[in-house]
Amino acid sequence: MIAQIKPAQSASVGATHAVFIQRSILHSVRNTEALIMAIMLPIMLMLLFTYVFGGALDPGGNYVNYVVPGIILLCAGFGSSSAAVDVAGDMTNGIIDRFRTMPIRSMSVIVGHVIASLARNLVATAVVFGLALLVGFRPSAGFVEWLAAVGVITLFILAITWLYAAIGLVAGSPSAASGYGFALLFLPYLSSAFVPTHTMPAWLRGVADNQPITPIIETIRGLLTGSPIHDSAYWAVGWCALILAGSYLWASWSFHRKAGRR
Template sequence: MLRRSLRHTLRSPETMITTIALPIVILLMFVYVFGGAMNVDGAYIDYVVPGIILLCAGFGAGSTAVSVATDMSNGIIDRFRTLAISRASVLTGHVAGSVIRNLVMTGLVICVAVLLGFRPTTDPVRWLGAIAVLALFILAISWLSVALGLVAGTPEAANGFTFVIMFLPYVSSAFVPPESMPNALHWFAENQPVTPIIETVRGLLMGTAIGNSAVLAVAWCVGISVLGYLWARALFRKKTAR
């Protein structure tokens, strides 16, 4: 199932190009159009790249939900039910493929950011820590996306359901410090799951203070992963019980 998921990715290069191109365009826009007006410590590109990385993973999650919804609507699941395979392997293959695909795309976006002037001040151990946090976040949103793909009736609806995931980085510390936002938005930005993940990745890559963000980031990722897994498993069992 993992091999099948990766083959579908290779046969749909426009999806990967779009998923990579959109974060890069947003990066260029914020750095070169809005960056001069942003008041942050240090170069703005060093501040904004961690948020762009998570945004890239959010765009990739949309394709995972669409793939699951497509499988549920085109009859292939009935074919799988006649084979001697585990039902859980269908969903696990989508999630494993999503993690690999999104890590590769995230790496490409980081390479582009370095070419644009992004300069991490970190060591190999902290790089591994940042990659581990990103992988955990991608795992979490992949399971959530699988569940959303099962809820959706069509691939188009699945793509729309993942909009919330892609929207969260905009109301976080990804692009501006939460302190610059109005009170209500400030509270939301400080208490939503994406902010501690961004602060952890930013701290690991740029040496800024992390505080309790790492604990919160891991807790959010594990919680979302468990919720997404249980939700997806229950939905898949119900939809394939007939």
């Protein structure tokens, strides 16, 4: 005998989000390989740039103070890219049809992935900071500067994760999502993340100075180590807000357009 249960009130928006965030965090924790990579990659990059490239780029041993913001953005980009794979995985699985036919705001399933990605990347960021301090990073920031720097980093992770979520929604499969996402990972190399842009050829410098990563890097670096920020802070927040808004709209549009098509 299958007992009957009374039709319940629909779940509130808050409860729906909480359930999907919990689900995505469980997914993250249980995907052991991806979790190990997300923690190992920042450690390896930090050591690589400090001990292998650092000596050549700045024989004074000060390179670690220059490179920390770059490594954080590089890792955040890498860590967020798994959101594209997670979202594409959900969209190609039957479970999305179940969510869509329930009286809930089914787009929350994407929000769940975004928040879980944010949490994962903030942990990875903390690992980078911890290791950086161990290998000689000496920030000059006070409490307010730290708070602002973490704020900018959080905004960046949020923006790029929504961008990856949108990529995951339009990609036909998880492996395609992974492929498209890969291209974005090169952006930090073409910025002031690892070397000052004035050391680049003029044509490349034009690209590097005007792409979103450079002002974000300069802002974080300025907040942490006291280098001049100028108007980078406005550009950084503006770029992040633009990417965030654009990606969110792109993601919502794709989510609703894809209804019932697999």
